[in-house]
Amino acid sequence: xxxxxxxxxxxxxxxxxxxxxxxxxxxxxxxxxxxxxxxxxxxxxxxxxxxxxxxxxxxxxxxxxxxxxxxxxxxxxxxxxxxxxxxxxxxxxxxxxxxxxxxxxxxxxxxxxxxxxxxxxxxxxxxxxxxxxxxxxxxxxxxxxxxxxxxxxxxxxxxxxxxxxxxxxxxxxxxxxxxxxxxxxxxxxxxxxxxxxxxxxxxxxxxxxxxxxxxxxxxxxxxx
Amino acid sequence: xxxxxxxxxxxxxxxxxxxxxxxxxxxxxxxxxxxxxxxxxxxxxxxxxxxxxxxxxxxxxxxxxxxxxxxxxxxxxxxxxxxxxxxxxxxxxxxxxxxxxxxxxxxxxxxxxxxxxxxxxxxxxxxxxxxxxxxxxxxxxxxxxxxxxxxxxxxxxxxxxxxxxxxxxxxxxxxxxxxxxxxxxxxxxxxxxxxxxxxxxxxxxxxxxxxxxxxxxxxxxxxxxxxxxxxxxxxxxxxxxxxxxxxxxxxxxxxxxxxxxxxxxxxxxxxxxxxxxxxxxxxxxxxxxxxxxxxxxxxxxxxxxxxxxxxxxxxxxxxxxxxxxxxxxxxxxxxxxxxxxxxxxxxxxxxxxxxxxxxxxxxxxxxxxxxxxxxxxxxxxxxxxxx
Numbered sequence: 001x002x003x004x005x006x007x008x009x010x011x012x013x014x015x016x017x018x019x020x021x022x023x024x025x026x027x028x029x030x031x032x033x034x035x036x037x038x039x040x041x042x043x044x045x046x047x048x049x050x051x052x053x054x055x056x057x058x059x060x061x062x063x064x065x066x067x068x069x070x071x072x073x074x075x076x077x078x079x080x081x082x083x084x085x086x087x088x089x090x091x092x093x094x095x096x097x098x099x100x101x102x103x104x105x106x107x108x109x110x111x112x113x114x115x116x117x118x119x120x121x122x123x124x125x126x127x128x129x130x131x132x133x134x135x136x137x138x139x140x141x142x143x144x145x146x147x148x149x150x151x152x153x154x155x156x157x158x159x160x161x162x163x164x165x166x167x168x169x170x171x172x173x174x175x176x177x178x179x180x181x182x183x184x185x186x187x188x189x190x191x192x193x194x195x196x197x198x199x200x201x202x203x204x205x206x207x208x209x210x211x212x213x214x215x216x217x218x219x220x221x222x223x224x
Numbered sequence: 225x226x227x228x229x230x231x232x233x234x235x236x237x238x239x240x241x242x243x244x245x246x247x248x249x250x251x252x253x254x255x256x257x258x259x260x261x262x263x264x265x266x267x268x269x270x271x272x273x274x275x276x277x278x279x280x281x282x283x284x285x286x287x288x289x290x291x292x293x294x295x296x297x298x299x300x301x302x303x304x305x306x307x308x309x310x311x312x313x314x315x316x317x318x319x320x321x322x323x324x325x326x327x328x329x330x331x332x333x334x335x336x337x338x339x340x341x342x343x344x345x346x347x348x349x350x351x352x353x354x355x356x357x358x359x360x361x362x363x364x365x366x367x368x369x370x371x372x373x374x375x376x377x378x379x380x381x382x383x384x385x386x387x388x389x390x391x392x393x394x395x396x397x398x399x400x401x402x403x404x405x406x407x408x409x410x411x412x413x414x415x416x417x418x419x420x421x422x423x424x425x426x427x428x429x430x431x432x433x434x435x436x437x438x439x440x441x442x443x444x445x446x447x448x449x450x451x452x453x454x455x456x457x458x459x460x461x462x463x464x465x466x467x468x469x470x471x472x473x474x475x476x477x478x479x480x481x482x483x484x485x486x487x488x489x490x491x492x493x494x495x496x497x498x499x500x501x502x503x504x505x506x507x508x509x510x511x512x513x514x515x516x517x518x519x520x521x522x523x524x525x526x527x528x529x530x531x532x533x534x535x536x537x538x539x540x541x542x543x544x545x546x547x548x549x550x551x552x553x554x555x556x557x558x559x560x561x562x563x564x565x566x567x568x569x570x571x572x573x574x575x576x577x578x579x580x581x582x583x584x585x586x587x588x589x590x591x592x593x594x595x596x597x598x599x600x601x602x603x604x605x606x607x608x609x610x611x
Binding site for chain 1: 233509511514516
């Protein structure tokens, strides 16, 4: 087994400071090997997305820790976390989250702006990524001119902009029709074969069965 | 992709809002620039008029207020307040050359015109006038008129024409060379003739005096005060009084422009705050793809800065055009030379341009600080989860 590129130790997340508190994660321990395709499954409201946000450094745990490549990210400063997201982690969201005023190409270049790709190389690299997801003819299209599947493929290309080791996907096919879902999944598997560590949050069991590792989360805990 | 390109894309996504916010700062800056430009011109014009007065001392009645003193420089008519004997007393002081002025109003083609009564030969030498056309007065009580060059041009008058003043007809015997000052906008007659047609007895308006030794100014003033019950003001004091009054007016006008700018700054704050609420999710996306708090702060601050820079540049242009249009309107056309030199070309120098743009930038960036801080403060997850 490859080294654990993602590791959580007794991860807890409690929302709310008043009397009404929500215990979203209750002592989650997990290890995800480098280069694997993992799925976190569970029904809505049981903490899947919260766990993904913790792993991606978008939110801080109440207690416990997340280690990315051995580094406890809860101890990083906000600026260091941003660098980690820019360099090591790519995000794909259910609702694509493309910047609506930018073209497909510019959306990918925007991610490079915060990464390490020199400005002179951005265009060529962004075009390469669009070609990888089969959208080289849509470089100048705005998100509103693309179908849901195409938008999600641009979103995948954007996640790959800074060549991260980890891709975190939150319901990547949750908002797509079956034809678009197929397109997007084939891209995901292609990227996985290229060696990326992919973690997908989904409630789709069919998709989860195609993963190498499945973590089922229920009521804030990993079911064993 | 670079930050500036991202900023320009953000600003232009809502063109209407961008234009109206920009107009707010542009109009505020234009008011500011136009006032600076006009006040600069007015100050330089008043300095010029003071220099052209040709007098070291102005002798006026004791009860004259500062407005009357301004009128000496601006070429307005003044009340007949000093008895002619005062002139004789002032002229009796050693080293002082004094000439009288009696200023009244008449109308040519229904436009008000200044009529100045003076001692022809003494005034010609005192003011160092040159004659453009015709011959100057040959006697102290000649019933004729000499015209300033602007009067002749504006009313198309020539030597040989006749001018009617208070029902009496006077031939035009000469036209003065243009001086560029208030002397161009008056009609000149011998003092005795003006006193007679305006029925003011032996009164005059004020006395202008030159002294032989500028270093002894204070002793001349004291000597004049010894012989006559008058107020004596040096040309420098007069200039300083007028400039200080003008400064107060300018300050007030600039404060009004400042209020317009502050209103524009709040327009920027409002626009940027609205942008943050609308783009909250986008801020989350940028944070998720690696933007630091500082990058978000910089993006929003730059957006405000662009409003300031463009607003400053457009404000300078609009203010320049406004002052071009406003200067002749304020000056009342060709007939007043007070603002004749107040064209923006004369006063819209690099200092005003740079000050205006820098001021606009500082105001806009200051206005953008709070919204930018609010945007940078958002955590990625609260921003990205925003519906």
